[in-house]
Amino acid sequence: xxxxxxxxxxxxxxxxxxxxxxxxxxxxKLFDQEDISQVSFxxxxxxxxxxxxxxxxxxxxxxxxxxxxxxxxIAAKGKPGLAPDEQTLVxxxxx
Numbered sequence: 001x002x003x004x005x006x007x008x009x010x011x012x013x014x015x016x017x018x019x020x021x022x023x024x025x026x027x028x029k030l031f032d033q034e035d036i037s038q039v040s041f042x043x044x045x046x047x048x049x050x051x052x053x054x055x056x057x058x059x060x061x062x063x064x065x066x067x068x069x070x071x072x073x074i075a076a077k078g079k080p081g082l083a084p085d086e087q088t089l090v091x092x093x094x095x
Contacts, residue, residue, distance in 0.1 A: 004050050004068065011070060012048045018094045021046055031073035043084075044076035044091045 012024045023042040027035075031047040041047075049071050056066040072095055076087035 004053060007068065008048055008050050008070070011072070012046075015046050015048065015072065015095065018091070020044065020091050020094050024048060027073070030071060031075070036075055041075060043079070044074060044087050046091065046095065047071075047073040047075065049073070 008026050012026055015021055015024045021044060023045040025039075025041060025045060025047050027047040027049040029049055030051060031049065035047075051069040051071055053066050053068045056064045058064055074088045074091045074095070076084045076091070078084035078087055082090075
C-alpha cells in the first residue's frame with residue numbers, strides 16, 4: 001500500500017473521532033463548490049485529500065523526508081439555529 005494512501009486514511013481516522021463531525025470522506029482532489037452539489041454527504045463532513053508530494057530529501061541511514069500537501073475541506077448544510085458557515089467554523093476549530 002502507498003504511504004500517502006496510509007497517511008490520508010490515518011488523517012481521516014483521526015478526524016472521524018471529533019464529536020462535531022458527522023462524516024469524513026477521502027477525496028481525490030481539492031474539494032470545490034461544484035463538488036458539493038455532486039457528492040452525497042452527512043453534514044458536517046470533512047473531505048480529506050492529498051494534493052501533492054512535491055519532493056523528498058535524503059536523510060542519514062537511508063531514511064527520507066517528504067513534504068506532503070494535505071487538505072481538509074469542510075462542508076455543512078446547516079441545522080436549526082446554526083447557519084452552514086457557522087457549522088463549518090465549529091468543525092474548523094475542532095480540526
